[in-house]
Amino acid sequence: MALTASRWDLGAAGAGDASREASRISTNSPDHDPVLAERAEDKLRARLEAADERCLHLEAALARAKEAADSANRELESLSHSVAHDLRAPLRGIDGFSQALLEEYAEQLDDDGRRYLGHVRASAQHMMQLLESLLGLSRVSRGELQRERVDLSELGRAAAARLRTTQPERTAEISIADGLVCQGDARLLGVVVESLLGNAWKFSRNRQLARIELGSELAPGGPAFFVRDNGAGFDVRYASKLFGAFQRLHSPSEFEGTGMGLATVQRIIARHGGRIWAEGAVDQGATFHFTLEESRERS
Secondary structure, eight states, rough: OOHHHHHHHHHHHHTTTHHHHHHHHOTSSOOOHHHHHHHHHHHHHHHHHHHHHHHHHHHHHHHHHHHHHHHHHHHHHHHHHHHHHHHHHHHHHHHHHHHHHHHHSSSOOOOOHHHHHHHHHHHHHHHHHHHHHHHHHHHHHHHOOOOOEHHHHHHHHHOOHHHHHHHHOOOEEEEESSEEEEEEEEEHHHHHHHHHHHHHHHTTTTTTSSEEEEEEEEEEEEEEEEEOSSOOOOOGOOOOOOOOTTOOOSSSTSSOOOSSSHHHHHHHHHHHHHHHEEEEEEESOOOEEEEESOOOBBO
């Protein structure tokens, strides 16, 4: 329906003069001339048909461009998956043989040699983590979404409980709102909640009392969910880098990670027809908002 309307809009724009001319020579006008009126109508019709044909050509070109882009994305995702999968075996070999050298030939190596092998192992293990993250990003981009009713509140409480077991000594207030229900793929949305709460937990660990919240709000364009924390925050000037693959706004010495978590979250949200954005300031915490295509339910 919208497409048909757009064609007529274009046609009307292109046939404005003929339309005004036809209106001027209306049947109610004393100057009405049937021949002139018919010519004006023919001119208007011809311009509308030409505009409609241009729209059809444009639609076909856009469809071809979209198919080409989709095909390129599928090939890129397939390549990323293959490369990440195939590189794991040689990296395991590098790590394994380096460990064997350290364990079986340690006495024949001086301190520098052992230190160098330690660096080799650490680098190989870090690369393995990056590849696992890349494979994770590839997995969330493949396969059909299994849409169902998803209780984000329940997912959030389960994720919070798991986080507390990792560092039971920490003092943290984790608030999970009730009734955060939506339609989507439960497994993938579980990854979203786990990742966002995990980030909030990680970046608030230097607070004497960490405050983390999962809730919903009315955002521009409709309702949205959010995860908020009082942690390290980020420089808003670099907010555009937050969702890029392997992008990090904090050094590894400050906070561990591969820089793939938010890229994976964004991919999942996009697959659900939503969007995600962030607000924050250095040392003042951060809030990640996200929407989903399906309307929210309340229980």
